[in-house]
Structures are given as structure tokens and as C-alpha cells.
Amino acid sequence: MSDEAKPAHITVLSRSWRDGDRQLAFVTRAVAGAASRQGHVDVLVPGTAGAPVADGAFDLHPVGTRAGGWPETRRAQLDAAPAPDVVIVEGNDAGALRLYGQFAPGVPLIVIDTGTLSGSSGKGVVRGARTRGASGSATVLTVIPGRRELLAARPGAPGVEEVGLLVEVNPIAAARRNNALGFTDYLLILTDRPPGVTDNRRPTALAAWIAARFPREHVVVVENAVASVWRSRALMGEVAVDTRTDLWRLMAHARVTIDLAPGSVLPRECIESLRFGTPIIVPAGTGGAELAACGGGLWFRDEAELLGCIEILGDPVIRDALSRQGRTSADARYGDADRFVERVSHVLTVAMETAA
Numbered sequence: 383m384s385d386e387a388k389p390a391h392i393t394v395l396s397r398s399w400r401d402g403d404r405q406l407a408f409v410t411r412a413v414a415g416a417a418s419r420q421g422h423v424d425v426l427v428p429g430t431a432g433a434p435v436a437d438g439a440f441d442l443h444p445v446g447t448r449a450g451g452w453p454e455t456r457r458a459q460l461d462a463a464p465a466p467d468v469v470i471v472e473g474n475d476a477g478a479l480r481l482y483g484q485f486a487p488g489v490p491l492i493v494i495d496t497g498t499l500s501g502s503s504g505k506g507v508v509r510g511a512r513t514r515g516a517s518g519s520a521t522v523l524t525v526i527p528g529r530r531e532l533l534a535a536r537p538g539a540p541g542v543e544e545v546g547l548l549v550e551v552n553p554i555a556a557a558r559r560n561n562a563l564g565f566t567d568y569l570l571i572l573t574d575r576p577p578g579v580t581d582n583r584r585p586t587a588l589a590a591w592i593a594a595r596f597p598r599e600h601v602v603v604v605e606n607a608v609a610s611v612w613r614s615r616a617l618m619g620e621v622a623v624d625t626r627t628d629l630w631r632l633m634a635h636a637r638v639t640i641d642l643a644p645g646s647v648l649p650r651e652c653i654e655s656l657r658f659g660t661p662i663i664v665p666a667g668t669g670g671a672e673l674a675a676c677g678g679g680l681w682f683r684d685e686a687e688l689l690g691c692i693e694i695l696g697d698p699v700i701r702d703a704l705s706r707q708g709r710t711s712a713d714a715r716y717g718d719a720d721r722f723v724e725r726v727s728h729v730l731t732v733a734m735e736t737a738a
């Protein structure tokens with residue numbers, strides 16, 4: 383008879399999973415991937431109950447209603463996966479937390495927190511956060527808006543353990559620029575257009591300020607999977623951005639990436655730009671600004687400061703120094719897959735040992 387421990391059964395309840403471009407989905411997928419090195423992972427998603435659906439490395443188990451919501455706890459039958467040793471939920475999903483409280487009370491709980499549980503403003507961390515249905519021994523895995531790390535805290539534990547996160551890029555993107563562009567060293571702008579609004583032929587106010595202030599520069603504005611190329615305040619043409627690699631190519635060959643609306647959960651594009659050695663310019667008070675403060679870029683509070691930041695990065699010496707610092711910092715925090723897997727596995731182990 384073998385003395386080896388049985389692999390853990392880990393259940394992920396994720397409403398965001400199928401929204402592949404959303405930041406929370408990216409983080410949840412990363413955590414699930416790292417957790418799969420520790421045991422068997424079952425991913426449950428809202429939807430009409432039925433056969434598992436293949437989704438890359440995981441099979442998705444739909445549970446819930448035809449409208450795409452989680453089942454009501456009184457009627458739910460969660461037979462899509464074996465009894466879990468650990469449950470992972472997204473902290474902004476009250477329905478998933480209710481299911482946990484109904485079907486897995488006392489099982490160690492890991493919450494991917496977007497700040498909704500802790501009320502965090504991005505300047506603190508969760509220490510002993512409690513959720514409805516969570517046992518007192520629950521481990522909280524939390525992503526806080528504005529933070530540059532993924533953190534783990536145990537209720538009653540002194541301090542917080544850094545878990546990290548993996549944000550991969552393809553280095554091949556740096557070897558060859560976008561074939562549709564005949565130039566490099568441009569100003570790359572990731573737009574701040576509100577969701578659901580599209581107008582590639584009319585830049586937003588801040589992008590328009592940049593194009594007007596630097597008429598001799600090529601200004602590339604990315605919005606709605608299209609890169610619009612501007613010079614002398616005139617639209618020169620448009621280039622499709624069909625894949626993540628297309629975006630990476632644009633980042634890798636830009637002078638600077640100006641992200642006008644970094645993500646609140648994770649400033650993913652800022653991290654990717656830094657990993658290519660391209661400095662960033664971002665609004666003050668965002669998660670991207672915290673990254674920039676680590677040596678990879680600059681931040682602004684108004685239009686005048688934004689234009690001033692671009693002027694500063696026109697100096698090759700300053701630009702190259704920020705490029706080196708930003709790449710070193712981003713690679714250390716977000717480029718080590720083994721470190722990320724080890725730390726997530728450690729958190730899972732501590733959660734199960736605490737419960738036992």
C-alpha cells in the first residue's frame with residue numbers, strides 16, 4: 383500500500399472564466415493553473431447543467447440556470463465534481479459564496495478578492511477577511527486594486543505572504559515589428575474610451591492632446607482591436623490587432639506605452655509592456671502608477687503632466703534607464719512561473735493543514 387498522499391481536489395467557482403479578455407478571468411485562470419500542480423482542479427461555471435465543456439487545459443462543468451446564473455442554493459445539485467478539499471471563488475461573486483456556504487461549509491476557502499470584500503482603496507491588504515459562509519480557518523487569497531502583487535493572508539496570522547502572479551509574454555514579438563507599420567519608436571496609446579463606445583477615427587480627449595502636441599511623432603492608438611495611426615493630427619491608416627501577439631509587437635517596438643485606463647484588478651498591459659523593456663506612462667493613483675514608481679515609467683495627474691512625461695521620455699538616456707529598470711522589476715515579479723506555482727501550492731497546503 384502506498385504512503386503517498388492523495389492529490390487534493392480543488393473546486394473553482396468562476397463567473398468570469400469565459401470572459402477571456404477580462405482581468406479577473408486572467409487572474410482566476412492563472413491561479414487555477416498553478417493550483418493544478420497541487421491536485422485535481424474542477425472548474426464550475428454558471429449555466430445550464432450538462433456535460434463538461436473542453437476549455438484548454440480544463441473541462442468546464444456548467445451548473446445553474448438557463449439564464450447563465452448560479453443555481454439557487456435550495457434547489458442546486460452540485461454533482462459535477464467530487465467533494466472538494468479546497469474551494470476557490472471570486473470575491474465579487476455573492477452567488478458563488480452562497481453555494482460554498484451551502485455545499486462546502488468548513489472546507490478551506492480561497493477568495494480571489496477584487497477589493498469588494500475588504501473595501502480596500504488599493505493602499506492596504508486584507509488581514510483576516512471574513513466572507514459569508516467562510517469558516518474561521520479559511521485562507522484568503524486576495525487581489526487588491528492598485529496592488530502589484532497577489533497576496534495571501536490567514537485570519538489571525540501576523541503579516542501577509544506574497545504569492546506573486548505570472549504574466550507571460552512571447553519574446554519573439556520583440557524580434558520583429560508589426561509588418562503593417564513601416565516605422566518604430568512611436569507613441570503607443572491604449573485608449574480610455576468607455577466600454578461599449580467605439581470611434582477609431584476620433585481619438586479621445588487625452589489622445590487628441592498628444593497627437594496635437596507632438597505632430598511630428600507617429601501616434602498609435604489601440605482601441606477595439608484596431609490600431610489607428612496618427613501624425614500631424616491626421617489619420618494615416620488603421621492596422622488590425624487580432625491577437626495578443628499583435629499587441630505585444632506594438633508594445634515591444636514603441637518608445638513608450640501610454641495606458642490611459644490601467645485595469646483596476648490587474649494592470650496587465652502595463653506589466654507586459656515593461657517585460658518588453660518599454661516604459662509606461664499612466665494616470666496617478668492607479669495600479670499602473672505603482673508599477674511605474676518601481677522604476678519602469680512615469681505618471682500624471684492632468685493633461686500638462688501627461689505631455690511633460692512624454693517630453694521626458696524623449697530623452698534616450700532617461701528612456702533607456704527606465705527601460706532597464708522596468709524590465710528587471712517586471713521580470714522578477716511576474717516572469718517566474720516556478721515561483722508562482724510554488725507559492726500558490728504553499729497557500730493551498732497551509733489552508734488544508736489549518737483546516738485539519
